[in-house]
Structure formats: C-alpha cells, structure tokens
Amino acid sequence: MIKAAVLGYGTVGSGVVEVIQENNRLIADRLGCPIEVKYVLDLREFPGDKNEKLIVHDVQVIMDDPEISVVCETMGGSGAAYEFTKAALSKGKSVCTSNKELVEKYGPELLKLARENNCNYLFEASVGGGIPIIRPMNTSFAPEQIQSIKGILNGTTNYILTAMAGEGADYAGTLKKAQELGYAERNPEADVEGHDAGRKIAILASLMTGKTVRYEDIYIEGITALEAVDFAFADKLGRTVKLIAEAENNDGDISAIVSPRLLENDHPLAGVNGVFNAVFVTGNMVGDVMFYGKGAGKLATASAVVSDVIEAARATLDKTALPCVWSEEKVSLVAHDEKKERFFARVRDMYADKFSGKLSGAEDMGSIDGWHGYVTKSMSEKEFMDVLKTSGVDARYIRLD
Ligand code: HSE
Numbered sequence: 001m002i003k004a005a006v007l008g009y010g011t012v013g014s015g016v017v018e019v020i021q022e023n024n025r026l027i028a029d030r031l032g033c034p035i036e037v038k039y040v041l042d043l044r045e046f047p048g049d050k051n052e053k054l055i056v057h058d059v060q061v062i063m064d065d066p067e068i069s070v071v072c073e074t075m076g077g078s079g080a081a082y083e084f085t086k087a088a089l090s091k092g093k094s095v096c097t098s099n100k101e102l103v104e105k106y107g108p109e110l111l112k113l114a115r116e117n118n119c120n121y122l123f124e125a126s127v128g129g130g131i132p133i134i135r136p137m138n139t140s141f142a143p144e145q146i147q148s149i150k151g152i153l154n155g156t157t158n159y160i161l162t163a164m165a166g167e168g169a170d171y172a173g174t175l176k177k178a179q180e181l182g183y184a185e186r187n188p189e190a191d192v193e194g195h196d197a198g199r200k201i202a203i204l205a206s207l208m209t210g211k212t213v214r215y216e217d218i219y220i221e222g223i224t225a226l227e228a229v230d231f232a233f234a235d236k237l238g239r240t241v242k243l244i245a246e247a248e249n250n251d252g253d254i255s256a257i258v259s260p261r262l263l264e265n266d267h268p269l270a271g272v273n274g275v276f277n278a279v280f281v282t283g284n285m286v287g288d289v290m291f292y293g294k295g296a297g298k299l300a301t302a303s304a305v306v307s308d309v310i311e312a313a314r315a316t317l318d319k320t321a322l323p324c325v326w327s328e329e330k331v332s333l334v335a336h337d338e339k340k341e342r343f344f345a346r347v348r349d350m351y352a353d354k355f356s357g358k359l360s361g362a363e364d365m366g367s368i369d370g371w372h373g374y375v376t377k378s379m380s381e382k383e384f385m386d387v388l389k390t391s392g393v394d395a396r397y398i399r400l401d
Contacts, residue, residue, distance in 0.1 A: 002035045002313040005062040007084055008075035009042040009055065012098050012125070015302025016072050017051055020309070031310055033317070038068060041084075063087050069119075070312045072305050073097040078105055089113045089121060094316065096308035098125035098301050104199045104215050107206065108328040120315055120322045122308035127200040128153060128277050130300030131293040132307070136281075137207040138324050144283030146208045150246040150401075153200040155275035155295045156191035157223050157243045159183045161260075162273040165231050165240060171224065183275055193222035194258040197245040204279070205247035205256045210325040213247065213256055219336035221259040230398060233344060233365060233373045234262055240270040241398065255334040262344055263401045337381035342400040345384075346371040351393040358391040375400065 004020070006013045017037050020027065028034035039062050040054045049055075062068055071088040075081045078101050085095050085102065089110060097103065102110075103123045114121040124134045128151070137146075152158050156178065163174045175192065178184035190196045198220045205213035223243055234241050239262040247256040263270040268290050272278040277295025282288050294300035315322050344365075347355045352372035356362065365373030376384060388395055 001033055002031070002069055002316065003038045003067045004035055004070040004072060004309055005039040005041065005068050006037055006072045006074060007041045007059070007062075007081070008073070009040045009044070009046060009051075010074065010076075011298045012301050012305065013040065013042075013072070013074035015298035016074060016305045016309075017054075019299065019302045019306045027306070027310060031313055031317075033313075035309060035313060038065070059084055059087070063091055063093075068093055069316045070094045070096065070309050072309060073099055073102070074305065075099070076101070078102050082106060085110060085121070086113060089117055089119060092117045092119045094119040094122065094312035096122045096124075096305050096312055098305050099123075100126040100196075100199045100203065104202050107203065108212055108326050111324055111326055115321060118319075118321070120312050121324075122312055122322065123203070124308045125301045125304035127203050128279055128291065128293070129155075129295040129297060130303050131277060131279065131291045131295065132304070133204070133279050133291050134207070135307075135311075136291070137204065138322070141281065141283055141286070142323070144285055146249060146281060146283050148246060148248045148282045149201070149204050149208060149279060150244055150269060151197070151201060151204065151279040152242055152269055152272050152277050153197040153245045153279070153295065154191050154194075154243060155277055156184045156188060157194075157197070158272065158277070159275045160192070161223060161226075161241055161243060164226065164228065165234070168228050168231065170228050171226055192224055194220040194243060194245075197243060197258045201245035201247055201256055201258060205254070205331070206326050207324075208247055208249060209254055209331050211327050211329040211331045213254065213331045213333065217333050218256045218258060220257075223260055225396065226260060226398075227396075229346065229369050229371050230396070232368045233346065233371075236365060236368070236373075237262060237344065237375070238265050239263055239400070240265055242269060242272070244269070244401070250334075253334050254331050255336065255339055257336050259399055261399050261401045267401060337385065340378045340380055341384075342378050343376045343384055343397045344373060344400060345376065345395045345397040346373045347393050347395045348372070355391045355393040355395060358387050
C-alpha cells in the first residue's frame with residue numbers, strides 16, 4: 001500500500017483525491033498495489049465532505065509520518081508551497097505538483113534535492129493541464145535533438161481568440177463574456193498578458209535544453225492589443241490568430257517567445273479551439289509530434305498529478321530514480337528582435353503610401369475598415385522597427401508563423 005498526502009483541498013487537490021478514490025481498483029491493478037490518500041492539508045474545515053476525516057491543519061503531521069511516501073502539492077504560489085515541498089523531499093517523500101510557478105522558479109533545485117534524498121519531484125500537471133507533455137519530454141524524446149516546441153498553452157486566451165475569430169467580436173466584449181462563463185479569471189492579467197504561457201514555455205524550454213531558461217528572459221506579448229480587424233485580415237490571408245508560446249533550438253542558438261501569431265489555416269495548431277491546449281514538438285529524428293487536450297480543469301489536471309503519483313509510487317517500490325535532466329546552468333537566449341520573422345502590419349489608410357514607401361518587398365493586403373494591411377518579407381524585428389521609425393507611422397503588427 002502506498003500512502004499519499006495532498007496539500008491543498010482546492011479545485012485540483014480535491015480532484016486528485018477524487019481520481020485516486022474513483023479509479024482506485026484500476027490504479028492498484030496497474031501499479032501492483034493500492035494508493036490511499038491518508039491526509040489532506042488545508043486551513044479550512046470541510047463539514048459534510050466525504051473526506052472530512054482526512055483533513056489536517058498541521059503540515060508536520062504529514063512530514064513526520066513515515067508511512068507517507070508521496071505528497072501532492074496543489075496549493076499554488078511559491079511561499080508555503082516551496083517550504084513544504086523542500087521539507088517533504090528532505091524527508092525522502094516524492095512530491096507531485098501542478099504548481100507551474102514553483103516549478104519554473106525552483107525546478108532544478110528541487111530536482112537536486114529529490115535526487116539527494118532518493119525520491120522524485122514530478123510536475124506533469126504544471127504545463128498543459130491534463131496533456132501528457134513533461135513525461136514525453138523526459139522519456140519519449142530522449143533520443144531526439146528537439147528543434148522546436150510551439151504551444152497553445154493557455155485556455156483563457158485561446159477561448160477569447162477562438163470567439164473573436166468566429167464572431168468578429170472585439171476583445172473587451174469577448175473577455176467580458178469569457179469572465180461571465182467562468183473561462184477567464186476576474187483578474188485575467190496573467191493569462192491575457194501571456195505570463196501564464198510564458199512560465200509554461202520556460203519549463204518546456206528548460207527540458208528541451210537540459211538547462212534553465214528563465215521566464216524573466218522570455219519576450220512576452222499578450223493578446224490585449226488585438227482587434228476585430230486583425231481577424232478580418234487573418235481571414236483574407238487564409239490564417240488564424242493564436243497565442244503561441246515557442247522555444248527553438250537553432251544549432252545551439254536558443255530562442256523563446258510568447259506572442260500572437262498568424263498561423264496558416266492548415267497548421268495543426270490552427271484547429272485547436274476554445275479552452276483546449278496543444279503542444280507541437282519537432283525533433284530532428286521523429287519529426288513533428290502533437291499533443292492535444294484540456295489545459296486546465298479539475299479532473300484533467302488532477303489526472304496528470306495522479307499519473308505522477310503512480311510513477312512516484314512505482315519508483316519508490318522499485319527504488320529507482322525517474323529521468324529528468326534540468327540543470328541550474330542558465331541559458332542565454334537569442335534576442336527576440338534579432339530573429340528573422342515575417343510581419344503582418346496595418347496602418348490607417350491615409351498613411352498607407354508613407355508606410356509602404358519604406359517597406360520594400362512587402363505584399364499589399366488591401367484595405368479593411370479604414371486600415372491598410374501588408375505582409376513583410378522575412379526581416380529581423382530590429383529592421384522592422386527601423387521601418388516603423390523612419391516612416392513615422394503608427395502601425396499595429398502581428399508575427400506570422
Ligand atoms: N489559467 C490557465 C489557462 C490554466 O487559462 O489555461 C492554468 O494554467
């Protein structure tokens with residue numbers, strides 16, 4: 001019998017308990033022994049809840065219990081969650097988490113601590129919710145030189161962009177509707193400004209390189225500047241606007257960026273709609289591989305945490321360490337404005353001549369609703385910024401894929 005504890009009885013934590021209890025028999029069959037949740041740590045009481053008796057308020061009860069070999073950290077944040085994770089790992093208890101902030105900030109340190117104490121730190125649920133992507137990065141892609149990872153890693157923004165594309169609606173109205181439907185937080189900043197996707201691609205880029213790609217070093221643009229007319233131009237171009245978080249390894253030059261992109265309509269990521277997420281990985285041997293599923297939600301995210309619990313339990317029973325190469329060595333990223341891109345740019349009709357006079361080799365997309373659109377040839381963002389500056393015209397732009 002493997003005994004586990006869950007830190008935090010919120011949405012994901014209660015989902016973890018539900019998945020373990022609901023699928024107990026099949027988990028036992030697959031693992032060769034059952035898993036039982038012995039404690040749930042939470043400050044609150046849960047009168048009438050079927051797991052009321054499992055609730056403890058003192059984390060020490062869990063840390064001091066030698067029967068507990070796996071701890072699920074579903075608290076979030078990087079304060080108490082960090083301290084509790086270190087305490088558990090120091091006692092040789094494996095930790096499985098959905099906490100992307102903690103993983104991004106302290107991943108290598110916690111992995112090292114786990115190794116030193118013959119246990120494991122696992123974080124499948126920290127990126128892409130229920131989508132298996134961390135384990136494939138650590139195992140299935142072991143023979144690969146990964147060349148690029150492109151992801152739709154945020155459900156809130158994908159919901160908004162899908163609605164804007166389908167309904168021709170504006171950003172503010174679509175965000176409001178998303179909030180009313182519960183698809184966007186009341187404070188949506190971390191999602192719509194791209195920071196949530198930024199943390200997730202930082203984790204994936206770190207696993208891609210085996211070193212540390214810091215979220216702070218990634219150039220991040222959100223979706224708040226997009227307007228209905230961008231979607232009308234996207235239609236004309238046979239493209240779709242998506243918030244893409246991507247990391248590339250170009251012969252050792254590593255780049256990472258989060259920004260809206262115009263994808264060709266037949267790109268596999270262009271068909272990922274609503275709150276769904278997907279990750280498109282290109283390896284030098286395997287070619288393109290895509291993972292698709294629910295990037296958030298109670299049971300999807302909990303399922304990913306429990307998949308880690310089973311892995312951790314198996315490793316405990318077999319006394320093995322699970323593979324994860326992620327060192328503290330920091331990766332220097334290629335400056336985002338040095339990378340060559342093609343840009344879709346739009347300027348007010350009255351400035352079209354002034355702007356296009358400075359933009360050689362661009363494709364003229366004509367005019368929609370008082371805006372004139374262009375698609376540039378491949379150029380660095382620095383060069384593109386020079387064009388904007390010398391033309392003296394205020395242009396809106398979106399990168400092409
Ligand atoms: N807020 C995130 C999203 C879910 O909208 O995808 C958790 O990472």
